[in-house]
Amino acid sequence: MRTHIEFKQIGVIASKEFWDRIRNRWVLAVAVIFTVFALVIAYFGAAQQGTVGFRGMDVTIASLVSLVIYLVPLIALILGYDAIVGERERGSLELLLSMPITHFELLMGKFVGLAGALAFSTLAGFGLAGVLLSYQLGPTALYHYVGFMLSAILLGMAFLSIAVMVSVMASDRMRASGMAIGLWFFYVLVYDLLLLGILVLSQKRFSLSFFPVLLYLNPADIFRILNVFGFEEVRKLYGLATVLPATLASPWLLGSAMVMWIVAPLGIAVWRFK
């Protein structure tokens, strides 16, 4: 179908999705979770090292990154897996598609609306934490924190895009939720272990230059690198500097890779949604 795109229709769907999440307090709940976690980590994260209290922004961000890597993909997958398959299963999809709207517009509307809700709660949640901590922050720390928030949003979009793809391909909601949880498990828990395993087993048999590319195949890793490589202190903490050459750690390259992770699953979703 080569019909032209009516952005108004995308907007109608997107605004319904967005306001649905505001009304059922999803946005509020997620924002509160982010704020609370951010504050707790900022003040108590170093407790196991024997100190309590604010420890400086870079270390705080490093801890937040570890948290966000678990939390944001999970939230995004839960948010998105139902988008299409839910309407299909409840039977409302048919009526929706009888309207003057294309499949593409419907899918984009869903994604934009949900992405808006996720971005809004991320910004509000971590933003509020940032404001509360701001009296402790210098300009560079603030810069890093803003970068952290933006990359967290990108990470959310990437997994939301994957979730929408799952939602298009799954035949029912049960399967969609299963696939979503499975993907979270794979990307967030298994993937890094797998890489580590490869690294250990292969010893020096294949060159390390090949290895960093594998990190690009996981949006969660891209997010980690994006945030970690900004700061000297943290880089040492992770000991990743040796693994990743500077050229591959360019924020622009990483950012583009993240955008690809948003565009590609959505593209597959559009292709499969007929």
Add this chain to the structure above:
Amino acid sequence: MAYNVIEVRGAVKHFGETHAVDGVDLTVQAGELFGLIGHNGAGKTTLFKMMLGLLPVTRGEIYIDGQPVRGEAFRQVRRGIGYLPESLALYDNLSGLEVMLFFAKLKDADPRSCLPLLEKVGLANAARRRVRGYSKGMRQRLGFAQALLGSPRLLFLDEPTNGLDPQGIREFYQILRELREQGVTAILTSHILAEIQLRVDRLALMRTGKIQALGTVHSLREELNLPLDFQLTLQPGAEEALRQALANQPAASVQFNGTMAHVRCPRERKMTMLNALAALDSVVLDLHIKEPSLEDVFLGYSDATA
């Protein structure tokens, strides 16, 4: 000027082994109120979905308003279509009015028409309540109101009176009649043949994916040549007199039920039968001639193929 608003040519839909729609040709003209009947699983809903471009055809062509469904110009055609699906699902978390406003935006309909439409289907008092709390009939009414958004010129109504109370059914057909006077075309399905036979201009009878009969209720009746049913109320003890009067009516059959008698005879013998019964005027207290109903026609066709 009558033109074909719906034109279906050789439509076929297979779901694996199931031949849900198996070569249907159908035209519906502008301004017609068209009924589609048939047993469960006959393929009515599947045909509807194909006509709306919601299901791709396995074979065949379908044009609505002269445009191929699923074609580029079909979006514009959709703006003039109202659809009430068989298994209606609306958004439980929204109020009736919000549901209407949402679809109004998608259809480019005037948002100010939402409340009057809800009023029209008898939901004025429930407009601001959540759909979650609606009864089955209320949901159906909301679905119908939704189908009327944007003053559609063509309505697809799949079992529209399903779940409506008698009052609701009457109001529904009243609205449909008004719309028809404005030149709106409508195609609807129903299993309640008594309600549909008085109201549609033409109808099609579907059976296992095929159109088995097509025409006005009258012409379908003629085609099957179903017998007429004379319903008599007799004086007590008049059975024998009636039997004798029918003795020289070889094609007639009679059944007694207390003081009631049912006499069946071929349509073309209507006048001779009336004459024979007129001679019994001293014992026949009352007489009704019952034309075969659409239900009889429906069952007649079922028997014919069985």
